[in-house]
Amino acid sequence: MTQGKKGTITLTDNENTVSVHSYAAAVGKMEGDGPLGSYFDYVSKGAQLGEPTWEKSESKLQKYAFDMALRKGQLTREDVSFYFAGDLLNQCTVSAYSARESNIPYLGQYGACSTMAQTLAMAGVFSRGNNSYCAAITSSHFCSAERQFRFPINYGGVRPPTAQWTATAAGCCITGTEDKSPYLSKATIGIVRDMGEKDANNMGAAMAGAAYDSLSRHFDNTNTTPSDYDGIFTGDLGQVGSDILKELFIKEGRDISMVHNDCGLMLYDRNEQDVHAGGSGCGCSASVLCGYILPGVESGKFKRILFAATGALMSTTFVQQGESIPGISHVVEITHERI
């Protein structure tokens, strides 16, 4: 890896290639019923996956995504050198418990809902440095997340229109150094940005500024414009955050709207599914990446895309103490051809 301007890492260049060797997405029933349902490798029949607790259900989704990515890549666990994982639960505990079964050196990552881009960038850096396979895995689960961050499901609280729906989903990428599509080209690491948002039910607004900052730095550091990409996928700003992001770019004369889409808006059909402003959670962008975006890049349907996962670095404790919610977004550039 070599560093360009602030925060941008080069993964694939003239001398080295870093690519996604294989990938898989495992999702819950509701996500399977959504518009991308047919793209996922595994759709569960319910939210429990035969486990006694939501936390264990979520661990199982991570495990499924990892095992399927290995199988699709004709690898075994022994072939993977480092395991980067993260989730939303306190103490990143779902990831720790799934890593416990892997017997692979583990580095826990936390970037809230931006974690898929963070783990992917880290796995890419370690693959390049070690010429080895690395795993990048994240997950979320509606029932475990709602209880922890807002209210227990049984409480039946009414959610405001700005609220997003935490996806029950997991995604896994196995990175390697083969000279093949999809290539991990570059990554721009997020800087924490705070828009002063204090409403835990308006994550999109809290994250939009961070996505704007990271995408802007990526354009500047790589001398590109939005029109150089045929897809800019934020995840998971939802409707509220996506609108703010596009406005921020239009104000400075850059228009991303023709190539922009948001994983939180793609995962569900908002006319049919009651998800309010869209999907969210580490597993939201992870499953859209591994189910829909990466196959598109691999086949050449997408030539060059940006995956800009977004996270609200929210703590219920800090929010209760009156603090605003900082956001972060990590950007990974993924290409069909080596550039």
Place this chain on the structure above:
Amino acid sequence: MTQGKKGTITLTDNENTVSVHSYAAAVGKMEGDGPLGSYFDYVSKGAQLGEPTWEKSESKLQKYAFDMALRKGQLTREDVSFYFAGDLLNQCTVSAYSARESNIPYLGQYGACSTMAQTLAMAGVFSRGNNSYCAAITSSHFCSAERQFRFPINYGGVRPPTAQWTATAAGCCITGTEDKSPYLSKATIGIVRDMGEKDANNMGAAMAGAAYDSLSRHFDNTNTTPSDYDGIFTGDLGQVGSDILKELFIKEGRDISMVHNDCGLMLYDRNEQDVHAGGSGCGCSASVLCGYILPGVESGKFKRILFAATGALMSTTFVQQGESIPGISHVVEITHERI
């Protein structure tokens, strides 16, 4: 970085050097009253540091450690390319809020009390890859951690003899690529190990197996024995975990006891200070590393040491659900001369 056997990364070799450019430790009053009190760069008069909440007090400790490490290294924030930080609080929130003030690309790390070794290894990898300065920062605070993991302080619960005392402390290393002591030689990334311990008041026992595993792999992967080091510092196994670790090594015919010490046992005077089995928390090993160990390596008092921070990947939710507590330990080899 190049990879040797499972999980060991080489940072300094014939072609490249990675070193700790500067470092600083900031601690609370009780830690300042302990046997290492005079080694720390900053000792607060109380636990609050003038802040209205314990979480903000802890954020301030991180900020102090970072600012002092910059000053001691004659750097400014603009000189630092990546900011790796972590802590024990839910959603790694203290680190996110301290990163918010830094304006530096941020990668949140979570390895429970092993996080200082994790951030240091990651900062070393990124310094080497980018030929740049990177920050590795962790913290903990007795009052914020006790409330979250066990009971609020005001409850006055009686702590069992196996319990450890979460240190109010923070440490920061700025890594770089200068050819100077202390060198970051190698790092062995931890594999999650579970000894079946279910008692949230016996973290030492939960972590000892992970320390044993990572140290064993480090010895094997680097063809070294305990006698090649003049210090093996685990942190923070406390008395219970340290005894288990030494026994595990003796069983296989390797004796680490002549060079072993534990950050949790070094930070406090257990005859005078009521800390039961010893200190713990991300800030415990971080402050002992930055206050005591690194100056020793820099001066040549220590020629070659292992810093093996240990973490209990505990979640109160999982423990309440009857799950055992997995442990992890990351090992960083630090040397006075380039080897």
